[in-house]
Amino acid sequence: MTRPLAPTKDHPLVRWTLTAVALGFIGLFLVLPLVVVFHDALGDGLTAALAAIREPDAIAAIQLTLTAAAIAVPLNAIFGIAASWAIAKFDFAGKGFLVTLIDLPFSVSPVVSGLIYVLVFGLQGWLGPWLAEHDVKIIFALPGIVLATVFVTFPFVARELIPLMTDQGRDEEEAAVSLGASGWATFRRVTLPNIKWGLLYGVLLCNARAMGEFGAVSVVSGHIRGLTDTMPLHIEALYNDYQYSAAFAVASLLALLALVTLVLKSLLEWHFAEEISAAHHH
Amino acid sequence: MASLAATVPSQRKWRNPSALPGFGLSFGFTLFYLTAIVLIPLAALVIRPLEIGWSGFAEILTDARVLHSLELSFGGALVAALINSVFGLIVAWVLVRYRFPGKRIVDAVVDLPFALPTAVAGIALSALYAPRGWLGAPLMEYGIRIAYTPFGVIVALTFIGLPFVVRTLQPVMLELGKDSEEAAATLGASRFQTLRRVVFPALTPALLTGTAMAFARAVGEYGSVIFIAGNLPGISEIAPLLIIIKLNENNYAAAAAIGVIMLAASFVLLLGLNLLQTWTASRR
Amino acid sequence: MKKIISALAAAAVLASSTALAADITLLNVSYDPTRELYKQINAAFIADWKKSHGGDNVTINQSHGGSGAQSRAVIDGLGADVVTLALAYDIDAIANKGLIEKNWQTRLPNASTPYTSTIVFLVRKGNPWKIKDWPDLIKPGVQVITPNPKTSGGARWSFLAAWAYALRAQGGNADKAKAFVTALYKHVPVLDTGARGSTTTFVQRGIGDVLLSWENEAHLALKEQGGDQFQIVYPSVSIQAEPPVAVVDKNVDSHKTREIATAYLNFLYTKDAQEIEAANFYRVRDPQILAQHAADFPKITLYNFAEIFGDWSKAQATYFADKGIFDQIYKPGQ
Numbered sequence: 009m010t011r012p013l014a015p016t017k018d019h020p021l022v023r024w025t026l027t028a029v030a031l032g033f034i035g036l037f038l039v040l041p042l043v044v045v046f047h048d049a050l051g052d053g054l055t056a057a058l059a060a061i062r063e064p065d066a067i068a069a070i071q072l073t074l075t076a077a078a079i080a081v082p083l084n085a086i087f088g089i090a091a092s093w094a095i096a097k098f099d100f101a102g103k104g105f106l107v108t109l110i111d112l113p114f115s116v117s118p119v120v121s122g123l124i125y126v127l128v129f130g131l132q133g134w135l136g137p138w139l140a141e142h143d144v145k146i147i148f149a150l151p152g153i154v155l156a157t158v159f160v161t162f163p164f165v166a167r168e169l170i171p172l173m174t175d176q177g178r179d180e181e182e183a184a185v186s187l188g189a190s191g192w193a194t195f196r197r198v199t200l201p202n203i204k205w206g207l208l209y210g211v212l213l214c215n216a217r218a219m220g221e222f223g224a225v226s227v228v229s230g231h232i233r234g235l236t237d238t239m240p241l242h243i244e245a246l247y248n249d250y251q252y253s254a255a256f257a258v259a260s261l262l263a264l265l266a267l268v269t270l271v272l273k274s275l276l277e278w279h280f281a282e283e284i285s286a287a288h289h290h
Numbered sequence: 291m292a293s294l295a296a297t298v299p300s301q302r303k304w305r306n307p308s309a310l311p312g313f314g315l316s317f318g319f320t321l322f323y324l325t326a327i328v329l330i331p332l333a334a335l336v337i338r339p340l341e342i343g344w345s346g347f348a349e350i351l352t353d354a355r356v357l358h359s360l361e362l363s364f365g366g367a368l369v370a371a372l373i374n375s376v377f378g379l380i381v382a383w384v385l386v387r388y389r390f391p392g393k394r395i396v397d398a399v400v401d402l403p404f405a406l407p408t409a410v411a412g413i414a415l416s417a418l419y420a421p422r423g424w425l426g427a428p429l430m431e432y433g434i435r436i437a438y439t440p441f442g443v444i445v446a447l448t449f450i451g452l453p454f455v456v457r458t459l460q461p462v463m464l465e466l467g468k469d470s471e472e473a474a475a476t477l478g479a480s481r482f483q484t485l486r487r488v489v490f491p492a493l494t495p496a497l498l499t500g501t502a503m504a505f506a507r508a509v510g511e512y513g514s515v516i517f518i519a520g521n522l523p524g525i526s527e528i529a530p531l532l533i534i535i536k537l538n539e540n541n542y543a544a545a546a547a548i549g550v551i552m553l554a555a556s557f558v559l560l561l562g563l564n565l566l567q568t569w570t571a572s573r574r
Numbered sequence: 575m576k577k578i579i580s581a582l583a584a585a586a587v588l589a590s591s592t593a594l595a596a597d598i599t600l601l602n603v604s605y606d607p608t609r610e611l612y613k614q615i616n617a618a619f620i621a622d623w624k625k626s627h628g629g630d631n632v633t634i635n636q637s638h639g640g641s642g643a644q645s646r647a648v649i650d651g652l653g654a655d656v657v658t659l660a661l662a663y664d665i666d667a668i669a670n671k672g673l674i675e676k677n678w679q680t681r682l683p684n685a686s687t688p689y690t691s692t693i694v695f696l697v698r699k700g701n702p703w704k705i706k707d708w709p710d711l712i713k714p715g716v717q718v719i720t721p722n723p724k725t726s727g728g729a730r731w732s733f734l735a736a737w738a739y740a741l742r743a744q745g746g747n748a749d750k751a752k753a754f755v756t757a758l759y760k761h762v763p764v765l766d767t768g769a770r771g772s773t774t775t776f777v778q779r780g781i782g783d784v785l786l787s788w789e790n791e792a793h794l795a796l797k798e799q800g801g802d803q804f805q806i807v808y809p810s811v812s813i814q815a816e817p818p819v820a821v822v823d824k825n826v827d828s829h830k831t832r833e834i835a836t837a838y839l840n841f842l843y844t845k846d847a848q849e850i851e852a853a854n855f856y857r858v859r860d861p862q863i864l865a866q867h868a869a870d871f872p873k874i875t876l877y878n879f880a881e882i883f884g885d886w887s888k889a890q891a892t893y894f895a896d897k898g899i900f901d902q903i904y905k906p907g908q
Binding site for chain 1: 304305306308309310311312313315316317319320323324327328329330331332334335338377380381383384385387388390394396397398399400401402403404405406407408409410411412413414415417418423424425445448449452481506507509510511512513529530531533534537542545546549552553556557559560561563564568
Binding site: 126129130131132133136139140143145147148230231232233234235245247248249250252 | 601606609635636637638639647649650651652653671768770771774777778794795798799828
């Protein structure tokens, strides 16, 4: 009669099988596509890959992507802070509904996210004729690309901060205020230090998504080479231009960005696990 | 201005008084930003199909091609979410419970679909699964085609959905600890009974939430899918692509109508998710 | 004092020269396969313009995509000074919104079409399926690659070429033409949204046995991929595809670029430009240059669009609109 192993432990065979399945799944579904990107980027050699990245249209695309993210991410960070302050520190009716509305862009199709701005700012849309008369460009120009990016990354910072700030409660802030600190000073000296790692974490995710957005930006870009093509759109253009390796070379730049994001994210998680863990309990 | 809001809470019956300042400012800004960026543009979408009336709306949505694309987007997202619920559960369990070399790296890699731009994922997946690709070629030997079929859609949607299941399950598994399992074991439960009666029920809400989030993310996905799907009308054409096609045919109302359906589905889904999360929180 | 005067003089010269030379930006919104063509045309035009207009600093931006998508973008406000699209219908659609005058097609020679093309077959080297003509496309087992005619201009020409062939081969019987085209689309395993997407599917992904392609696109694919993998097959008959060009009146008036935009389109008819177009495998209007490139353009019967299909608004409504013939024959899931 053999007594089974400790009942909180899985049988080694189970353990190995599950580990193998998990690693196999991750390898096949996540790692292999990444390997393909770098492998195909070097299809024409390293020199060709570097040349593809230094080409004027590629540089313009990189600049545009960075500019759009540099505007969109801070906007959403400020929004995330304001929204989480209102939601976490106060009680009011309709909070759940408000949170759902904030979450909404997360599950709206990127295509729809672009379409809505065409319907508002396009020449056949609500404001289009007026904008054209006053020579203001929104879609098919930087503002439209920024708007689409803002929409797509809308909830990212707020989603991190709302649960975090709810978890931290209001006691510290209330104490500070009762000691005579102004609202702004309270936020800066008490709240901000408490949420800074969570904020950084949210900004990181927001930024990764902002730089990589394809569908929404594609609808509002106009695809003017060297002018309104972001990096993902430039990749598509190269891919369509028979410049297969060049497309993957620029793609590998974005993939590197993804890897850097992952490393930073992991560092944040390991070192500040407690401070940002609340955010993972949604 | 900020303190004013705090000193006159009685005027705002819909919210409880608070000692903290800044509600007016933060709530006002939140509402303004939400309205300007999200609500007004979405209203433009919702209003657009009105020009074709209910009958026009109904006609678009009963069109076989539109119906099929919606079926594929929702069905594909559902299948992908279910695949992710199984493998995500295994991955999360392995990452939380077992030790093995390189575990931290594997843990970090789980977030890759989140950080990798969808267009990059799309061309990489299609290069991989195309009949000449590293995986596509050996699969072809067995007569299995992934790229340019509905299976390709499912592969792409599985790719983007995995982190949601794993990341929702991990903290719950950590928190669960081994205490309850030990308790069950001391009461004489077998490993299988412990898992079935103790562990699995505790994980169910998080698993549901994670799966629902993976589903929500996948339903509207565009960038990673169009490269690998083949985009055959009625076979592998997803609803977001059909929106683009209708738009490019200058059929704004039809594009908006399909968009409205997808939007409504997202909204209902998210409301459900929030309810699910409230329920989960109350059970903890 | 002298210094001041010379500085003033220099400033005056500078001021007058900047008044003469201007920074001008043009946007050419075009369809998919013309990227390489217009890169070369633009360089030639800029050099030509500089000769006659002092030191004007001209930049020509390009935007490419499916013809229908590009037309829609201009309608939505993409600030194109000129459009160079795959077919007249897509420019008509812009004209219908008042951005281009309705008589646009009469404003330039040859119905505003400086170059033409046709639809040919691209097959894998050695032509393993022995595809010679249209009927071979519906042999059992053959897979045909062509984009979605509802979004791609080239695909509409392919559809109409197949239709025209079948109609003429069957003595004008439209039902039989429909049956042939229906059978043809049953052989299409992938329907990309644009011509370039289909070429990538066929060339890079190795899907399908025949690509229905613009003639210039097929030649370009051969050039880019080397002739050792593919070859072009000319069917016995095809269609004369006419990709037209137009100045976008509303936009050039607000950009104050009408003069240079018009000059740009007129330039497309010059010997220099026609030579570039022919070298990029477009069948140009200039008989001399066409003759010099005759080796690239085998003589086959090219049906005239207007003779068979009338005008584009009718063809669009009949074949490609919602519930049109394409929707009828391309039933989901079949």
